[in-house]
Amino acid sequence: MVVMIPKVHKAVFPAAGLGTRFLPATKAMPKEMLPLVDKPLIQYGVEEAIHSGIQNIIIVTGRGKTAIEDHFDVSFELEQTLEAKGKKDLLAIVRNVSDMINVAYVRQKEALGLGHAVLRVKELVGNEPFAVVLSDDVIDSEIPAIRQLLDVYEFYGASVVALMEVPGDAISSYGAVDAEPVSHNSGKDRLFRIRNMVEKPKPSDAPSNLAIIGRYVLTPDVFASIEAIEPGSGGEIQLTDALKHLLKNRPIYGYRFEGTRYDAGDKLGFLKATVEFALRRYDLGGEFRAYLKQLKL
Numbered sequence: 001m002v003v004m005i006p007k008v009h010k011a012v013f014p015a016a017g018l019g020t021r022f023l024p025a026t027k028a029m030p031k032e033m034l035p036l037v038d039k040p041l042i043q044y045g046v047e048e049a050i051h052s053g054i055q056n057i058i059i060v061t062g063r064g065k066t067a068i069e070d071h072f073d074v075s076f077e078l079e080q081t082l083e084a085k086g087k088k089d090l091l092a093i094v095r096n097v098s099d100m101i102n103v104a105y106v107r108q109k110e111a112l113g114l115g116h117a118v119l120r121v122k123e124l125v126g127n128e129p130f131a132v133v134l135s136d137d138v139i140d141s142e143i144p145a146i147r148q149l150l151d152v153y154e155f156y157g158a159s160v161v162a163l164m165e166v167p168g169d170a171i172s173s174y175g176a177v178d179a180e181p182v183s184h185n186s187g188k189d190r191l192f193r194i195r196n197m198v199e200k201p202k203p204s205d206a207p208s209n210l211a212i213i214g215r216y217v218l219t220p221d222v223f224a225s226i227e228a229i230e231p232g233s234g235g236e237i238q239l240t241d242a243l244k245h246l247l248k249n250r251p252i253y254g255y256r257f258e259g260t261r262y263d264a265g266d267k268l269g270f271l272k273a274t275v276e277f278a279l280r281r282y283d284l285g286g287e288f289r290a291y292l293k294q295l296k297l
Contacts, residue, residue: 005157008150008217009056010124011049011131013042014117016062016108021265030065032135034270037277037284040071041264045133046101052147054131057103058124060117062110072103113236118218119226127220129153132239134214138273141259145215148257152191153217156253159246162215163192163254164261171206175199175240178207179254192254194247199233199240210254212240213261222246 019031032042106120139145149160179192225245232238263269
C-alpha cells in the first residue's frame with residue numbers, strides 16, 4: 001500500500017518581533033521591512049517560498065506592522081502615478097509585489113516566542129503540513145532553501161529543519177542538534193536524523209556544531225507539542241522545545257542546506273548581505289565594486 005504524503009501549500013512568516021537590535025530604525029518600521037538593497041527582507045523570503053512552489057503565505061504580525069500589509073497590498077495611487085508618467089518598468093515591479101502571493105494575516109498580541117507565533121496559525125493551517133520562514137535569515141542558493149527541505153519532506157513525510165555548521169562559541173545563539181547522518185541522494189553529509197536538540201546551549205553543553213537555521217517544514221502535529229510545553233529560554237514558548245517534544249513520537253530530520261546564509265537580524269550580517277547582494281546586481285555591481293576598490297581601507 002502506497003502512503004500519500006500531503007503536499008505543502010502554505011508558508012508561515014513570523015513577523016511580530018520588536019526588532020530591538022535595529023533601533024532606532026525599527027521604532028516606527030518593522031525590521032522585516034528593512035531594505036536589503038531595494039527589497040525588504042521579508043520579500044526575499046516570500047520569493048523563496050514562491051520559487052519553492054508555495055503561493056499561500058500567512059504572516060504573523062503584531063502592533064506597528066501595518067507596513068508589511070501595505071507592502072503586499074495593491075497601491076492604487078502609486079500605480080496610477082507611475083502609469084500616468086509612463087514608468088512601465090517601475091509599475092511592473094510594484095504590481096508584481098501585490099500579485100505574487102495569496103496572503104493572510106494573524107496577530108500575535110504579545111511577542112511570546114517563535115513557538116507561540118507558530119501556534120497562532122493553527123486555525124489557518126488546519127491539518128496540513130506547512131513551511132516556516134524566518135525573514136532574518138536570508139539564504140542565497142541555486143535551489144531555494146525551502147525547496148531543498150521540501151524534497152526531504154516529500155521523501156520521508158516527516159518534519160525537516162534547516163541546519164548549518166556554526167563555528168565555536170556562536171552555537172550558544174542557536175538551537176543545536178544531536179543527529180546521525182543519513183544516506184540520501186547518494187550523499188552522507190547533508191541529511192541527518194535528529195536524536196535531540198537544545199535551545200541556546202552553553203558551548204560546553206552543545207551536542208554538536210550543527211545549528212537550526214530559520215527554515216522549517218513541519219507536520220501539523222507540532223501544534224499539539226507547542227501546546228504541551230512550558231516556556232523555555234527567555235521565558236518564551238520556544239519552537240525548538242516543541243520539536244524536542246515532538247521527537248518523542250515522530251521522527252524529525254535536519255538538512256544541511258546548500259547555499260549561503262546571511263544573518264540579516266544582526267547589524268554586521270545585514271551589512272555583509274547588503275554589500276554582497278549589491279555586488280551581484282547587474283545594474284549596480286560594476287560601479288559599486290569600483291567604488292569599494294578605491295576606498296582607503
